[in-house]
Amino acid sequence: MREHRMHRRGFLGAVALTAVGGPVALAQNAAEKKVDPINLPLDKSDVWTLHFRYKVPRIATLDTLDATGKKVKKTIWYMWYQVYNMSGEPQTFLPEFELVTKDLNTAHLDQPEPYLLEQLKKVEDPTGILGFQSTITISKRPIPPSKPDAIPRAVSGVAIWTDIFEKAPNTNKFSVYVLGLSNGLAVEETPTGERLIKRKTLQINFVRPADDINPQLADFAADEGNGPAERWIYRTVSSVKPKAPQ
DSSP states (O other), rough: OOEEEOOOOOSSOOOOTTTOOOOOOOOOTOOOEEEEOOOOOTTTTTOBBBBEOOOOOOEEEEEEOOSSSSSEEEEEEEEEEEEOSSSSOOOOOOEEEEEEEETOOOEEEEEOOOHHHHHHHHHHHHHOOOBOOOOTGGGGBBOBBOOOTSOOEEEEEEEEESSSSHHHHOOOOOEEEEEEOOOOEEEEETTTTTTEEEEEEEEEEEEESOOSOOOOOOOEEOOTTTTTEEEEEEEEEEOOOOOOOO
């Protein structure tokens, strides 16, 4: 599998648009990083890829409900992001955020719980101007196209991981894989005849210098020790074994 690292540029302009298209003044934040699409060798002629903007993951302790319906505190991880579409056509974004620890070999899928999302909105978007969505609600309406000479029509979302504090509390090195930003799909066959199904994916690498004894809101940093933290790849998502001889 060939992997190509992308070049990160500063976000253009200091104005964002909400999902409904209204202009909103938004000062540029140095903590926000923009990822431009790039063409990969496995891309076909009809492949489209969305633009992505994100902040490094954060930790929050929020209210949640246990099995009996009682309110309890829970420590979760989350990531603020935005997408916008320069393909010229509306594109449906079916996101999947998978966090994979590199030091503990665990995998964690985003859990879009509405109760948690509503609390995070008060932290990240107290005025409601950005209209943050979950990975489920953001898929219900296509991402509208932005004109090349206009301000991007950004749609905002939050990815939430609820089980890292229990299953991988001491991780210091992990990657977030974002699927759904592109329709890029490829099939590769191994020497043994196995077919690998691959999807165009954004990989973002992170480090966590702190420990888990006293988790803070911002304990993370983009891992740029070996180059840009972000890269576009074709990642294997499933495989098909060759049929056994009859």
